[in-house]
Amino acid sequence: MNDHPIISKRTGEAVGSWDGRRVDDLASKITELLAQGNELIDLEFPYQDDFPMDQDIVVPYAIWAIDRGGRCLVGDPPAFEIKRRSEIEADIQEHCNSE
DSSP states (O other), rough: OOOOOEEEEESSEEEEOOOOOOHHHHHHHHHHHHHHTTOSSSOOOOSSSOOOOOOOOOOSOOOOOOTTTTTEEEEEEOOOEEEEEEHHHHHHHHHHHHO
């Protein structure tokens, strides 16, 4: 499987990549890139294929990626969280019930 590029929004060029194996590695890589002065990072690995979502459902936080083990990188850097798919589904349900 190919690595997924991490793109700088400022330059439009790849400033790193991620192999898709562990979201822990992706969180570290993004945090490091931001600390080096890169602007917000655009990730070219859609999670929609692995984590299908209804267009009308609002997720209460950003989902950056899902790794091969089904763990998801969520939240905002540098305070990322790693959640399992089932946790995200429960959060979505709770968010929908509170509205």
